């Protein structure tokens with residue numbers, strides 16, 4: 569379906585939990601968050617129903633995210649249900665990877681197409697520091713398992729954090745030299761409780777290009793992806809830059825998001841939401857609510873403009 573400015577909206581991102589087993593400094597408070605009541609979180613069947621209604625109006629791609637999606641009870645069942653919905657051509661998960669060793673095979677067998685794994689440092693101690701206790705060995709084992717079962721291509725997401733991992737750009741880029749792996753650098757966005765921290769540690773992805781002037785820009789194969797891709801001259805994998813702040817990609821935005829508590833967010837950088845959970849079971853078509861959300865997408869975000877209102881939601885609620 570087209571939105572009001574002619575963009576084709578075919579991508580739905582769903583956060584299936586706002587809980588997480590890590591505490592990344594730019595995302596989750598150290599003490600974690602209060603667990604919501606069961607009835608305040610979308611049930612597996614409700615998520616399935618929303619996706620099925622979305623498919624009727626042209627949703628073809630779905631991403632499951634969180635919080636940490638792999639700690640959600642029933643995640644394998646959800647993957648199986650969504651992958652069986654007519655019209656859904658691509659189903660992916662974004663995960664911190666810590667539980668992938670355990671789940672990769674079941675996810676693949678249930679119909680998952682791909683996986684994005686978030687990893688902000690390749691150094692054991694630094695990884696532990698940024699995630700407040702995470703074990704990098706678990707993520708590396710998860711990546712290996714995902715590869716082994718054929719959840720390909722593997723994409724690593726790395727949020728670039730000034731003074732923390734900008735000295736690792738080279739190590740991350742070099743991963744693409746010998747392996748068919750995509751490393752995508754994401755600019756730190758100011759959202760929710762951690763927005764001040766994010767502003768203080770922001771660095772532009774331009775730094776990657778400054779450090780690697782020999783990166784070769786690639787033609788955009790997937791016009792809808794927010795990433796601009798590059799390659800090392802002899803590299804097997806790709807280096808992606810996702811620059812929501814330094815150069816926004818609103819004109820090619822193809823997505824809407826749903827939070828774990830069932831609010832549709834037409835734009836990540838706006839506080840406007842529609843409570844779809846409260847409308848499930850009412851005498852109203854969910855596809856009409858999704859259409860309304862698509863029609864409400866702003867032309868572009870206004871992060872750099874004076875009228876910008878800070879985003880109240882935290883990333884662990886929205887899912888990236």
Ligand code: SAM
Pocket residue numbers: 588594595633634635636637662663664665684685686725726727754755756757758759766883884886887888
């Ligand atoms: N727990 C999963 C994970 O970490 O991949 C999925 C949810 S997490 C919120 C999704 C992505 O959002 C991760 O790649 C994470 O690094 C990124 N993220 C979280 N907060 C962010 C922020 N303020 N700016 C940019 N990316 C952020």
Ligand code: SF4
Pocket residue numbers: 588589590591592595596634635636664686883884
């Ligand atoms: Fe958890 Fe992902 Fe947020 Fe890190 S970025 S705290 S892994 S939800």
